[in-house]
Amino acid sequence: MLKNGIPFSREDAARVFSGIRKGTFSDIFLQYRVSTSVRIEDGILKSSTRSVSAGAGIRVVDGESTGYSFCESFEPGDVVRAAGFAQAIAASGKFGVQAAGGRRIFPGNYYSQKIPLIKTAVDERAKLARRVLDGAKGFSPLIDRVTVNMTDTEDQILIFNSLGEWGMDVRPMVTLSVSARASRGENFQFGRSGIGMRMGFEVFDRVESPESIGRKAAKQALTMLDARPAPAGAMPVVLAAGESGVLIHESVGHPLEADFIWKKASAYTGRVGEQVASPLCTVVDDGTIPSNRGALGFDDELTPTKRSVLIENGILKGFMNDRITAETLKLERSGNGRRESFQDPPIPRMRATFMSEGKSSPEEIISEVKRGVYCVAFAGGQVNIASGDFVFVPSEAYLIENGRITAPIKNLTLIGNGPDALTRVDRVGNDFKLSTGTWICGKGQSVPVGIGLPTVRISRLTVGGAANGD
Amino acid sequence: METKEKCREIAAEMVRLAKSDFEYVRVFLTASEEREVEVRDGKPENSSFSESVSMVIVVSRDGRTASASGSDISPDGRKFLVSSVQELIKVVEPDPWYIIPEKEMIGSAGKKLDPVDYEGYESRTVEQLLEEAMDLEKRAVSIDKRLISGGATVSASRLTGAFACSFDFSEGFEGTDFSMGISLTVDDEAGDSTNVGRKQRNGWSTTAVHLHDLESRVDVARKAVSRTLGQLGSRKPPTGEFEIIFDSTSSRSFFAALSQAVSGTNLYRGESFLLDAVGESIASNLLSIREDPFLPRGIGSRLFDLDGVRAMSFPVVERGVLKNYLLGVYAAHRLGMKPNGCAGGSSNFVVEPGNGSLDDLVRETSRGILVTGLMGQGADIRTGDYSRGAEGFLIENGEILYPVSEFTISGTFSEMLKGIDRIAADARPDFSVLAPAVRFRKMVVAGS
Numbered sequence: 001m002l003k004n005g006i007p008f009s010r011e012d013a014a015r016v017f018s019g020i021r022k023g024t025f026s027d028i029f030l031q032y033r034v035s036t037s038v039r040i041e042d043g044i045l046k047s048s049t050r051s052v053s054a055g056a057g058i059r060v061v062d063g064e065s066t067g068y069s070f071c072e073s074f075e076p077g078d079v080v081r082a083a084g085f086a087q088a089i090a091a092s093g094k095f096g097v098q099a100a101g102g103r104r105i106f107p108g109n110y111y112s113q114k115i116p117l118i119k120t121a122v123d124e125r126a127k128l129a130r131r132v133l134d135g136a137k138g139f140s141p142l143i144d145r146v147t148v149n150m151t152d153t154e155d156q157i158l159i160f161n162s163l164g165e166w167g168m169d170v171r172p173m174v175t176l177s178v179s180a181r182a183s184r185g186e187n188f189q190f191g192r193s194g195i196g197m198r199m200g201f202e203v204f205d206r207v208e209s210p211e212s213i214g215r216k217a218a219k220q221a222l223t224m225l226d227a228r229p230a231p232a233g234a235m236p237v238v239l240a241a242g243e244s245g246v247l248i249h250e251s252v253g254h255p256l257e258a259d260f261i262w263k264k265a266s267a268y269t270g271r272v273g274e275q276v277a278s279p280l281c282t283v284v285d286d287g288t289i290p291s292n293r294g295a296l297g298f299d300d301e302l303t304p305t306k307r308s309v310l311i312e313n314g315i316l317k318g319f320m321n322d323r324i325t326a327e328t329l330k331l332e333r334s335g336n337g338r339r340e341s342f343q344d345p346p347i348p349r350m351r352a353t354f355m356s357e358g359k360s361s362p363e364e365i366i367s368e369v370k371r372g373v374y375c376v377a378f379a380g381g382q383v384n385i386a387s388g389d390f391v392f393v394p395s396e397a398y399l400i401e402n403g404r405i406t407a408p409i410k411n412l413t414l415i416g417n418g419p420d421a422l423t424r425v426d427r428v429g430n431d432f433k434l435s436t437g438t439w440i441c442g443k444g445q446s447v448p449v450g451i452g453l454p455t456v457r458i459s460r461l462t463v464g465g466a467a468n469g470d
Numbered sequence: 471m472e473t474k475e476k477c478r479e480i481a482a483e484m485v486r487l488a489k490s491d492f493e494y495v496r497v498f499l500t501a502s503e504e505r506e507v508e509v510r511d512g513k514p515e516n517s518s519f520s521e522s523v524s525m526v527i528v529v530s531r532d533g534r535t536a537s538a539s540g541s542d543i544s545p546d547g548r549k550f551l552v553s554s555v556q557e558l559i560k561v562v563e564p565d566p567w568y569i570i571p572e573k574e575m576i577g578s579a580g581k582k583l584d585p586v587d588y589e590g591y592e593s594r595t596v597e598q599l600l601e602e603a604m605d606l607e608k609r610a611v612s613i614d615k616r617l618i619s620g621g622a623t624v625s626a627s628r629l630t631g632a633f634a635c636s637f638d639f640s641e642g643f644e645g646t647d648f649s650m651g652i653s654l655t656v657d658d659e660a661g662d663s664t665n666v667g668r669k670q671r672n673g674w675s676t677t678a679v680h681l682h683d684l685e686s687r688v689d690v691a692r693k694a695v696s697r698t699l700g701q702l703g704s705r706k707p708p709t710g711e712f713e714i715i716f717d718s719t720s721s722r723s724f725f726a727a728l729s730q731a732v733s734g735t736n737l738y739r740g741e742s743f744l745l746d747a748v749g750e751s752i753a754s755n756l757l758s759i760r761e762d763p764f765l766p767r768g769i770g771s772r773l774f775d776l777d778g779v780r781a782m783s784f785p786v787v788e789r790g791v792l793k794n795y796l797l798g799v800y801a802a803h804r805l806g807m808k809p810n811g812c813a814g815g816s817s818n819f820v821v822e823p824g825n826g827s828l829d830d831l832v833r834e835t836s837r838g839i840l841v842t843g844l845m846g847q848g849a850d851i852r853t854g855d856y857s858r859g860a861e862g863f864l865i866e867n868g869e870i871l872y873p874v875s876e877f878t879i880s881g882t883f884s885e886m887l888k889g890i891d892r893i894a895a896d897a898r899p900d901f902s903v904l905a906p907a908v909r910f911r912k913m914v915v916a917g918s
Binding site (some may be wrong): 036042048050053055088089123125144147167180264266267268275381382384387392419463464466 | 484507509510513514515516517518519520521522523535536537538539540541542543550554557558559560561562563565567596600612618620621658667668669670671701704706710739740741843845846847848850852853855856857858859861875877878879880881882914915916917918
């Protein structure tokens with residue numbers, strides 16, 4: 001275990017940079033990550049795991065080309081060797097090192113640990129996980145299987161770049177997920193819930209109690225026992241506040257990442273200033289929301305994070321970029337350069353992405369729907385960047401009939417086209433909510449993200465259920 | 471990078487270090503080296519060249535289990551992993567189903583897998599990778615001037631590793647892996663008025679254990695282009711019931727999900743629609759599937775599993791009847807069955823080929839949809855529900871009419887499996903799930 005931070009000095013960094021002959025920019029990303037997990041299954045604390053991941057990634061940029069390598073040690077000699085591999089594709093460029101003097105970049109203060117993760121004994125974790133189990137089991141005798149997984153991670157980050165900038169940050173994360181199965185005869189249904197935030201273990205006192213998280217999963221499983229097959233066809237869809245932010249993440253989030261713009265692969269390429277969504281839509285990506293899963297003091301390239309407005313009243317305002325795409329596309333840096341670990345180069349990624357609040361009341365939004373679908377919780381989503389087609393997959397959804405929420409429905413996927421669906425947003429609620437769930441975004445590399453949304457109605461979206469002609 | 475023999479020594483040494491404190495110890499160590507380049511618009515865009523190591527130790531005592539993993543395999547790093555499991559095991563509760571594997575099962579199957587092509591690997595210098603990626607990209611974009619490159623990637627990696635356990639057994643393994651692919655984008659002028667800026671993006675890639683088994687650059691370029699241009703002008707199909715053909719890419723994802731549904735871990739947790747189904751007819755009698763860890767040069771081939779249990783080949787589905795689950799030591803014990811070398815899941819999941827090509831399936835379809843791409847997490851093996859986003863082509867009277875997208879297909883795994891009425895013989899060896907194109911008699915499509 002590291003007692004005094006990552007053992008790598010500014011002199012060590014200068015030594016690495018002085019060995020680089022080609023390229024125009026370089027950075028070193030050092031990381032020491034400790035994760036501890038506990039798992040409850042069959043009512044017992046069945047396993048516990050610790051994993052340590054430590055190393056240094058080095059990147060040499062030459063215009064639009066990036067060479068990358070890493071080593072699983074903090075030995076300056078190993079990093080120098082990795083730098084040699086990283087500069088292999090740099091063709092030219094006069095490498096300039098400005099390590100002298102140096103400028104320290106301090107991370108924004110968006111997270112802390114009141115109950116520190118590393119110092120907490122493993123049996124404290126076991127107690128917390130058991131309270132989740134109690135919450136789920138205690139909800140109903142029909143709940144016959146519960147699985148609880150809790151992982152807490154502390155990431156120590158140290159970054160140096162060839163502009164002489166450096167900075168360090170400590171990033172905590174608690175991720176708990178629970179799956180509950182409800183059984184009635186031959187009918188099994190599952191419910192899932194969880195919490196994922198950049199905090200210490202105080203998250204369970206301040207945000208949501210373990211029992212409540214367990215009850216939520218149990219309640220969802222019980223609800224789904226009575227679910228009937230979802231309808232098939234195009235109809236109005238109302239998205240409940242919070243988790244439905246998956247819609248924003250998939251439909252406009254990914255297509256507004258600047259690497260897709262740079263590669264001319266996104267449907268939004270070259271459209272800044274155009275009306276791309278209903279005037280009711282304002283979409284924001286924010287890395288500064290305290291304790292949010294997507295919060296970062298600075299991104300993985302030392303760029304301070306901020307609140308970036310992507311779409312304002314339906315007009316496209318900007319993209320989420322990293323250092324390379326900002327430079328190539330001549331954009332102001334937004335602080336979206338992120339990586340899964342020291343083994344990966346940074347690329348433009350979302351932080352916490354959400355739609356801002358509107359004026360309608362949720363009750364009114366639902367009451368106006370004659371026949372449609374109301375979605376509460378989600379298993380996930382996916383988007384085809386180029387065509388804009390996206391899906392999102394509800395794990396808890398209901399029919400709306402004559403302005404009222406009626407029966408729960410199961411086995412459905414919603415499919416739409418991002419640019420098209422957002423023009424069909426005809427109500428935005430006054431009940432904005434950030435999800436506290438365990439969202440992971442996969443784009444070659446996995447990173448934790450935040451999502452959020454007020455109640456939103458889309459006038460027409462394709463609902464893919466199995467009840468044809470229902 | 472550590473050699474296979476060195477990995478074996480380290481793993482065995484690690485077991486010796488922890489052995490006296492625990493009833494049973496097993497260690498799994500892998501070391502890998504990877505070289506990858508990506509070019510776009512004739513210029514190098516990314517290259518990476520890295521080595522990494524990962525070691526996992528799993529210990530047990532009185533029915534309690536704990537594990538730790540890390541990349542530091544130095545003597546200090548090993549000591550830290552051992553001290554971690556010593557701390558963690560104190561809070562874990564005894565598991566009444568815990569079992570130490572029978573010593574006789576532990577070992578390495580005596581088969582030749584032909585798992586490495588070191589000559590091929592050594593030929594993969596950064597310069598060579600760059601040259602091939604540039605060539606692949608040039609070939610692809612020159613086929614049609616509307617095409618924009620999304621990047622051509624060529625990579626090579628090699629892996630060594632070892633398993634060791636308290637039975638004084640330790641064994642190494644090794645492998646190489648080569649791949650090459652390209653993604654392409656094209657502006658799509660069709661589509662309705664609210665759908666501005668629509669593009670089509672697609673591609674193709676190939677993977678093999680031996681360099682010369684890769685598809686040629688000519689073929690990769692041609693397939694990538696045809697998949698990308700094929701979707702131009704796609705629209706929604708009507709809502710209704712259709713015959714559905716999965717091409718081998720879509721079929722692979724369906725059968726990969728099925729392999730999860732028959733894996734012991736999901737079964738003992740009650741998270742599969744195939745609980746207590748061995749001996750039952752679960753699919754059309756056209757369908758047979760076997761678990762085959764011994765395919766020479768197979769992507770998933772192995773001689774033992776994560777428990778160190780000797781690998782074996784056996785039928786999973788025979789003429790529609792479920793014959794065996796995929797079992798590791800613990801799951802087998804939970805289910806009252808015998809382990810069959812599948813801790814960590816399937817090695818190669820091989821769907822027995824039928825006959826004919828994808829084109830034959832299309833020709834034999836009166837009103838259907840050929841699915842070439844699937845999206846979303848709507849394949850739920852726990853409940854057996856299936857609902858996913860899709861794209862592909864509308865078929866009428868054996869002819870492709872037009873490309874379709876932005877629709878879903880829905881049903882259940884059971885209905886789909888029983889509804890398989892045609893299987894082609896075009897599985898690709900590029901993946902550990904070897905699945906040919908299949909046709910399902912009927913599914914619900916939600917479109918316009």
